Amino acid sequence: MQTFELITASTISDAVKAQAASPTAQQGAPVRFIAGGTNLVDYMKLNVETPRKLVDINGLPLDKIEPAQGGGLKIGALARNTDVAHHDVVKAQYSVLSQAILSGASTQLRNMATTAGNLLQKTRCVYYRDTAYGCNKRQPGSGCSAIGGHNRMLAILGTSEKCIASNPSDQNVALTALEASIQVTGSKGERVIPIAQFYTLPGNTPERETVLEPGDLVTHITLPALPDGAKSVYLKLRDRASYEFALASAAIVIKQSNGSIDFVRVALGGVGAKPWRSLEAEKSLHGKAATPANFRAAAEAALHGARPQSQNGFKVELAKRCLVHALTQATA
């Protein structure tokens, strides 16, 4: 691990100012916020991240979970994954988020990890994690070792010729289906970013993963109120029954009325370069009856643009069946 200066931010504006000195908020930032550290310390041990300065933000007042003005729920950036997952309102009204968080990592990690840290979690691609290999995300221009290499766990949606890394988070798939918005405070004040606009696709710049700029600090996320009677499900398929990343996962929020679907949100995990909202699946389902045939049609629409790699072609069919299963569970 490269050594660093550790400073403790006592106010939000101190934290913002400290990180605003960094030339980037993306891969390789020399100044980084640290909260739970469950992702950052891991990558620092691998020399994948080599910050010169760490800004400890654990003391900032950003850990509350409380009702949002105008309905919905406001979750502080520093709220720990465990606390979000077990919160009464989250369990009752945003069950998909609780299910998703509890399906990920281990209890120890969920105790340490924060909402915003999970939001910014990095890919598990083995080549990204190993500085001995070329990786365009870690070192722009060095090539993508995963294309034609070990890519079983990587993405089939949203990839580019430069990068096929998948976003590994479960929380973020649920947040995407819930249409969360992300509140950021930065050098130019506060702004709200809908999660659909928060993540970028690799394209020609896989080293950039979000729209965050230097000095930007996520302060909280807001979940909008859902229609009464909406049900939600998170289904995660993986090699082991626990403590393993998704091969494919689906987050569904759905409501039926008079035998047809009148509200539906679909997001996929394990298969996208970013948490994958499927407007195609939603359009296919809206106004239709909850039948196996309609579910299958939605799944076909969702995976229509999938580009399988040399070792993950199975994910195309697996993701479709995952989506069908999740829809079936949510409408049972």
Added chain:
Amino acid sequence: MSLRDDDRSSPMTSLEKLSRRAFLSRAGAAGVISATATVAAPLVAATTQEQQVATSESAIPGTVAVTLKVNGDTHKLQIDPRATVLDTLRETLHFTGTKKGCDHGQCGACTVHVNGRRANSCLLLAAMQQNAEITTIEGLGTPDKMHPMQASFVEHDGYQCGYCTSGQIMSAAALQHEPCGPADNDVKEALSGNICRCGAYPNIVAAVQFVRRSA
């Protein structure tokens, strides 16, 4: 891990310019400075001059001061900012009951309690744990006064090589204060962050369930 060429050409603190040998010989055998009433850290005999240098807080460039509370005792330390709680517990404070399995938060052998909650100490930077109450297996119970979970692991033969065991027990002890269903499968899910290469899982679950059911 090996240094890359650019690491050699641009060291950024005086700490990086020190070889490990030089760092250790300045600090004494413990590798860092500790001042505490309760840590019995036998230092290798050092010259008076070295000891005078070693006890000055600013003597080691690039270190940071932190006070750790472990098992009820307070330890004033001067440590590398990169030091994890795991390495500090084991190497500086000689609490070797907590084990290093993977060092990357993937096996749970390093599980300790921080402010009553279980955490992987290999991913916690010690310098960030000022004021935190840390409990290790040594603080959970002693051979003469075992924690019920420790006693149950002995009764139920909940280990083979013993390497994952302190992490399993620390996880299981914390589990008693967490929401968890009554079934064996619930325990397996709750403890899935503690891996046992020997496969002692059936007896581990039995040991944990015994304590849960008698509570």
